[in-house]
Amino acid sequence: MAGSNPNAKPMNLTLKVWRQKNRNTQGNIVDYQVKDISPDMSFLEMLDVLNEDLLRKGEEPVAFDHDCREGICGSCNLFINGRAHGPESGTTTCQLHMRKFSDGDTITIEPWRAAAFPVNKDLSVDRSAFDRIIQAGGYVSINTGGTPDANEIPVPKEIADRAFEAATCIGCGACVASCKNASAMLFVSAKVSQLALLPQGHVERKTRVENMVAQMDIEGFGACTNIGSCAAECPVGISLENIAILNQEFLLAKATSNNLA
Amino acid sequence: MSWISKTFSSSIGRKIIMAITGLFLCSFLVVHLVGNLQLFKADNGVAFNAYSEFMGHNPIIRTLEIVLVLGFGFHIYEGLSLAIKNRSARGSQGYVSNHIEQNSSWHSRSMAMLGSIVLFFLIVHLYNFFGSLRFTDVPRDANGNEDAYALVLAAFKNPFYVALYVVAQFALLYHLLHGFSSAFQTLGLTHRKYTPAIKFVGYAFSIVVCAAFAAMPVYFFFFK
Structure with missing residues (x-):
């Protein structure tokens, strides 16, 4: 793949993800393990891997907002490790790449929080x-x-x-x-x-x-x-x-x- | 609702009230400081007492006092009620992990808390001096002026008052470090050429004013 680093080692990560059934229920943080994540993946692709794992196990996938995945539509909206769109500045979540994290990291993923932005489900909010x-x-x-x-x-x-x-x-x-x-x-x-x-x-x-x-x-x-x-x-x-x-x-x-x- | 009350009850209108009253209170700090610098004069309070007598009885000053009370009143009321409104706008469920310290300064986020410390100080301060001078009979000095200097001497022999006054000046310092330039931003008075100067003046103003005020109780406690 063009631009990829052949020496980049796949990563194993612990995810702490906000799960919430719908607007009317209380949510909570659930821990997940994801394995063999390529540093070249975007943050959303890493979540795709998590959701494929969950589907294979017969569990409910994590709902999150995304659309263009090119950094121009403004759909993706994750609060990652205590920062909007994660640790890198000037970047949307879809343009945040896993190379910004290290093998063995624990990543906390939450929805936007505001009284005017109610949570629809999991990480998806009503804007x-x-x-x-x-x-x-x-x-x-x-x-x-x-x-x-x-x-x-x-x-x-x-x-x-x-x-x-x-x-x-x-x-x-x-x-x-x-x-x-x-x-x-x-x-x-x-x-x-x-x-x-x-x-x-x-x-x-x-x-x-x-x-x-x-x-x-x-x-x-x-x-x-x-x-x-x-x-x-x-x-x-x-x-x-x-x-x-x-x-x-x-x-x-x-x-x-x-x-x- | 008329357009005027609508303007000043909107979120931007209320911020404008905060900015105008805040800058007005800054101008009060200058007047208060300049007058109080006479405490450092080595005349056992003669000049300070004359000044204090003037401030307490001049009709123009007494009228402006009402404006000052209104300025404090609006700033305190709007400040506290906006802080409550802003907290509820955050929603009931907070973040599990929030590294807000990576995108903003501590003092800019702590304006309500710093302002509350200053408010507590203000109440004690009014009780210490304004209350005694206005509502009780205070002994007079050789010139027949109320001996406000003696009140200062007595209050600043109390280590608790000295500590409170110094802590309050630190709270005021951090309150002003954000508040001064923030007021200009709220009023829309920003410009690529002048905003850096406003920020510099705001920092210099905060440090000089608060250091000079804090020096008074310390000077009286240790050297008088």
Whole structure:
């Protein structure tokens, strides 16, 4: 296999995995042994091996969220050894490789924890709170019609780059999972500043931030205390600067919007 | 609910209250410190007592005192209630393993605890000096001013008070190390050019103010 290390020795690991039948039951940590794990495997492939073992034994496999396995969809969400997406920074769980661990290691695997992110089953959590925040205003309304010409609306390169940086947020929820307040401010700020920076987003600029922040509060996320855990654990490096932009946008909107309610 | 109450009851609005009252209380610390530095003057408290008499009776200062009480009140109430709200947002089931120390500083996570220590100190401190001066008859010095200096001398002969005052200044130091620059971030006042300067000023402010306040009980206990 290209890029693999032929000298890498397979590993045996002890996994401490959170098992929970459904939303209404209590969960607990269950110990599993996995053998002959290649250091070239991704963390999710290692869990696939565990699940194949469990299926062979006739046991219930471990439920976990995953989709693209390329680090771009934001589906995978595991709290590994006390860190969101594991020990490596700037990485989603699917892009975390077993070479970051050593033979004989014990690895604790838990779901995201937050009142607004209830556990569906095992390691799979319900992040639809994020969807509802986006539905409250994280979009640009465009009337259908002919395709607009490219570069019809000029956007300075520097602004486009900053908006793109904010747009790289994949909505995985690592910010909420690692925040001691379970605050969704980094996620909301990435979406708000991305659209506030671009001219297309200006039309709905004030109602957007008012509605998204209101929905964020309704969902039961905590308030930001600027401790910075979110940005440190963000797999795509969304910066705290976005939270400052969100605060500015919120104040500006509240002070000047026509919304009296 | 009107748009104003809605603004200041939202999570960002409440943080803005914390930031504005926090910075206002920082300005109070400067005034309080500058006045109290007269304790170090070798005049057996003549200047300090005159200053104390002025602060206790000047109508403008007495009006600002109400603003100060409101500043403390909002900061304490919002701080404690946000801490409770944030804790419940974490959910009932915590992490079995959580290495939060690898992604954030201890003092930034301990603001409510540090603030509570400062609050406890504040209550004792008000009892020690403000309460006696405002609500009891205090002996007067040669110039006819209430002898606040004598109260300071007496209080700082008590090792428990000296220890409490010094510990409280350490709590305040760590509270400010995060709080000062955090307030600017909450108000959206960040900039690639100025944020490093704000952080530096915040650190210098915290260290100088807390060290100077802590020096007072120590000086009186050992040298007076």
